[in-house]
Amino acid sequence: MVPADHDGEEFHLSHDLVAIAERIWDAGPTPGVTQTYRLAKSIELLCDMVGAIQRGSLMPYHDQGSLSLGDARRLLEARRMIDEEWAEKLTLGQIARRCGLNRTKLSRGFRELYHCSVSEALADRRLLEARRQLLSTDLPIGVIGYRSGYSNNASFTRAFGRRFGVPPSDFRNAAPVAA
Structure with missing residues (x-):
């Protein structure tokens, strides 16, 4: 994925990205340090977000169709599992069980969210x-x-x-x- 392909698109932020954003927001009152700190944290947030978009690990916010937020997060977990455990003998059933979805919901939801099948x-x-x-x-x-x-x-x-x-x-x- 290329970040430019997602101009104007909104995403749910992961816990880690939210934590960086909160540190930017909550930076202390020391003027000189605060500006430098916020700039550094903003660069960190931007780099982490671009990386997440390239890995396909950010969940789009707009129009999740028939997916609940909980199911979308479970699908994001399935995608993370594929990205991190690709060398393992992963089956559709294993991924579904570990993510708390049935095989049908995993297959349909994955295609809806990522526009490809789990096996693809x-x-x-x-x-x-x-x-x-x-x-x-x-x-x-x-x-x-x-x-x-x-x-x-x-x-x-x-x-x-x-x-x-x-x-x-x-x-x-x-x-x-x-x-």
Whole structure:
């Protein structure tokens, strides 16, 4: 996700982002320190918000359709689980149980909120990690594919090519060499 794609959009802030905003608001009365402190905290808040938007971990505030705020927060937890535990053997049932939703509500709500299925989000997260490993390691492509949840090279190569437009070997060969 690119932050510019969300111009004018409103989001529910996570507990951590609210805490930073409250520290900005509650800054003490010392004039010189307060201005510098507020500026630093504002930059921290902005950077954390951009990062959250890029990770897709902020929940849109506008029009949650049929979702209650509680369900939307459970779906946000499901997304966090995918982003953090992508290397695990996550199933729809496991994610649903851990987030306190049934499988149907998880599937429908996830599509409504994130415009993709749970399995698409998981596959995308794994492919992003595979791309990172192709750029930053010398691991064989087959090992990277296996670590990314693909049981054979052909399915990994096909999925990677669909996502990034080139096979993993061509992607690695075209990557700039770090000095």
